[in-house]
Amino acid sequence: MQEICDQQQCAPNVCGIEQIKPSLLRRLTIPKDIKSLGIIWACLVLPDGKFIIIDHNKKRLHLFSNEGIYIRKIVTFKEYPNNACFVSNNTVAVTLEANQMALVDVEKNKIINTTKLSHKCYGVASDGKTLVISSDDKSTRVNLIDMSQTILEGVVKLKSISLFQGNIYGTVFYEDQVRCYTSTGEPLWTFQSHDIDYSGGLALDKNGFVFIASYENNKIVVVSPDGKASKTIVSEADGIKSPVAIDINRETEMMIVSSDISDDSCDQTAFVYKI
Template identity: 60%
Template sequence: MKFLLNIHAYKILPDGKYLILDSHSSISHLVLFNDDGMYIREVVAFRGYSSDTCFIRTNTVAVTLGIEKQTALVDVEKNEILKRINLSHVCDGVASDGQMLVISSMKKSTIVNLNDESHTILERIGADGIALFKGNIYGTIYKENKVFCYKITGEPLWICQHHDIFKPGGLILDNNGLVYIASYGNNRIMVVSPDGKSCKTLLSEADGIQCPYGIDINRETGLMMVSCEISDDSINESFQTAFVYKI
């Protein structure tokens, strides 16, 4: 079975399955694939464009619903939306450590405590891609070629603007705190050190990287998944796919 997907985000679930967010202007789908890349089923669909998803715990994931200013919690096994969390801003990126959600827009972000659903707004932290690791918030700003790290309290720790980071999209961290960035504008996967002081190219066009945006890592297995474009010269069209690498 073949699918024409507009892959904007995905996650490698703890059981090794791949959850892909297929986003279009009028409708978005969460789609589940096995670890061999074979289609299993559609989980849920949302009206309008959705931009990001993250794993929370057990069978639950979060999906941002863009201009609806909502983030949905979804049970992947039951194929159902558990609840929708209303926010005061557009919902772009989302990340979780199992206890809280961080939901970003370009103007500000919100921390949602998953135990009592209390909200803390971070006025100074706006981002395209967002990640949460050991009490720190990491983000990318696409138009400014910027990667940053803040404490969960909103205190800035570092900003990285390296000449090889161009139009960064998604980002994720490994167990060592290394920051992996999908550098969309120059077809690279970049790695930034935990202190933000050094940066190097991990993958490039020679490794199949073309217009990467989404990225995820299974910290237990070391598998990294990257969304890329591939071209079919016979019909002069490009399609989105996902490649899996061992890091």
Template identity: 60%
Template sequence: MYVGLTEIEKTASQAAKYTEGLKRGGQFDENNLEVTISSELQSILKDVKSFGDIYINTSPFTLQVKAGRKDQAQYLVHTIPRLEQIKPSMLRQLTIPKDMQPIDILACRILPDGKYLILDSHISQSHLLLFSNEGMFMREVVTFTRYSPDTCFVRNNTVAVTLGLEKQTALVDVEKNKIIKTIDLSHVCDGVASDNQMLVISSMKKSTIVNLNDDSNTILKGILANCVAFFKGNIYGSICKENKVCCYKSTGETLWTFMHHDIEKPGQLTLDKNGFVYIASRGNYKIVVISPDGKTCKTILSEADGIKNNFAIDTNRATGMMIVSSEISIDSEDKSYETAFVYEI
């Protein structure tokens, strides 16, 4: 503020001096012009009806204006926060209807329009559930007669749902409440992530990247993960049994591997717009954030914040929102069920 006020004072002083100079030079004096027509012209006006014709010739505008100052100011203002500055602020809890309790949340997603998608998955049946922006249940989108481990937003109104041992991944239209396509692969389909053009489908045996434009697919050698995330061309994976989080190139080469005592039985993972990696550490009821370079981490939520049995997590990079699945207790009935908490990060 001090430096800014000093600059404002300099500019204001220069403007004041300039204004005083105009005043002294008579630039602000009011001048009234009076015209007296000569009597000699009166005789000409009697005979001459027109002094000529006026034509307007228009030429193209050649001045070029470069408007870069506004963008430059935005670049100066935008700074990537430090790891210790990330502090989630809770906004709401999804309301799970009593007749749907208990549910087993294996994935929760924030859709681009702000609605929430929950994958309630059981051994023989799975349900894709849609919730409003306020966290109220709206409707069931699709029911699968099998175990479905994961889901992700793809593009438009489409989401992908992995079908586990069926070695398939289904594309679902959320608005039309129907499966529009099924992708067959050569391996079990567990984790799934998308960047709108490509689809990464992972397992601890094999992983595949699918081109959504032509349906071509390639086996990703070296990428074995329970859950995956996709951000700016890199693939991120969690390995539950090894308490490990890895970052890979889209071709499969490992960029970094991270292990820490705060990460125990990691479940799903997601990234924010700055490249910070958010992990649902189910083994110790924590949400842990890893720095973009994969060197440091910080616990941002724990059991003290009401987090318990957390496996699913997602972020909306455009709005800075995060959703986390958690188990909560019903004190009056001595029971518990799963729901999801929404935070601003």
């Protein structure tokens, strides 16, 4: 499959992409009593260096130390959690089945708000003032001050999303695409490559490079900020297997990626890199 983009001509390379070479720091130590995670649907790097993972099967959020050691369960949801993002202070947002989004206080181990939406809730991203929540047919922007909602009709089919400098980025899982939209939902570019096979989560670094978890071919692929070039930066040879979730702390340049560690999809962990 050839790379495609909305621009008429794609540049073969973009300055800086070849210098991106993540170095592995550690992997999370998953306790035996929570081993049955199924697929880790989301993992986060918090500003203080701690880590969060979503245990979809048991409907839980778990907290890990800076060193990757398990600390505690944060909360258990009534509905299955799909995705998560850091919001501000000690708060994370979690998308849930039954068209819901929850705000969770990580320090107090407490759900502080649950909001109903008009559509399914898959990806979630925040700029600290608003949330954008994606689904198959439309997405919604939620104002965190008054929890008012604005529908983004054109932002569709996004399984995972991220925000950067006002733009909305997302992966289209079954079409192996990465898309970029303006804050109001107008399309800017679409990227597709044979290196991306079942695109899962995505995250952006401080320079606007887009990092994608490519589930089927065991890769982490980075796409240039203009959507014209890509590079595989982590592969199965580096120990990654079936990655779904990814997150980047732009200030500390820490990246976390979920991975199988055996042929059993319930035997999972997350790898932490410096980018």
